[in-house]
Amino acid sequence: MPGTPRAGIVPVTPFQQNCTLIWSDETKVGAVVDPGGDLERIEAAIAGQGITIEKILLTHGHIDHAGGAAELRDRLGVPIEGPHEADRYLLDSLPETGANYGLDGARAVTPDRWLADGDVVEVGGLAFDILHAPGHSPGSVVFMSRDARFALVGDVVFKGSVGRTDLPGGSHEQLIRAIKDRVLPLGDDVAFIPGHGPTSTLGEERLTNPFLQD
Ligand SMILES: [Zn+2]
Numbered sequence: 001m002p003g004t005p006r007a008g009i010v011p012v013t014p015f016q017q018n019c020t021l022i023w024s025d026e027t028k029v030g031a032v033v034d035p036g037g038d039l040e041r042i043e044a045a046i047a048g049q050g051i052t053i054e055k056i057l058l059t060h061g062h063i064d065h066a067g068g069a070a071e072l073r074d075r076l077g078v079p080i081e082g083p084h085e086a087d088r089y090l091l092d093s094l095p096e097t098g099a100n101y102g103l104d105g106a107r108a109v110t111p112d113r114w115l116a117d118g119d120v121v122e123v124g125g126l127a128f129d130i131l132h133a134p135g136h137s138p139g140s141v142v143f144m145s146r147d148a149r150f151a152l153v154g155d156v157v158f159k160g161s162v163g164r165t166d167l168p169g170g171s172h173e174q175l176i177r178a179i180k181d182r183v184l185p186l187g188d189d190v191a192f193i194p195g196h197g198p199t200s201t202l203g204e205e206r207l208t209n210p211f212l213q214d
């Protein structure tokens with residue numbers, strides 16, 4: 001048995017991005033999701049949980065999520081999976097974006113595996129289905145554990161809000177369609193960790209999120 005997923009949140013960067021460790025309680029093997037920066041804190045959290053990291057996952061290409069990915073890949077010697085290739089241009093331009101935001105050390109990164117809708121990612125023996133959910137960025141993906149009823153949604157949807165769409169490549173209509181047609185149907189009981197702020201469930205957002213009420 002692969003066990004059940006455990007998760008721990010490490011807020012990183014001035015954007016307070018929810019870098020997330022996920023691992024199997026059975027195998028104690030896991031992944032780092034969205035290492036935007038502050039790698040020392042991420043490494044301390046990994047050591048504190050006593051887990052082995054086998055891969056890095058990226059929900060999308062924005063700097064607060066991906067700015068530390070190349071450096072962490074070098075330090076841990078593990079591959080990077082995700083996001084969808086439509087975010088390649090964001091990952092290519094991370095050094096320039098970092099300079100614009102005054103963030104040091106962001107490196108361009110090319111994942112070892114691009115993800116597409118319907119793909120499956122394995123973490124410590126746990127399976128996560130991939131949903132392509134563009135709109136916040138063209139290549140945003142959602143990682144969904146159907147067994148555990150748990151999802152990592154990046155900046156697609158938040159507790160009480162949705163991802164901003166004013167950045168290059170964003171589309172509010174596309175984002176709302178992706179949430180309503182693709183993410184919410186995963187089920188009201190699905191708990192999720194967003195890229196920023198508190199956790200929620202898809203049911204709570206379907207019923208109360210002001211951006212999803214018509
Ligand atoms: Zn973002």
Ligand SMILES: [Zn+2]
Nearest residue numbers: 017064155195
């Ligand atoms: Zn973000």
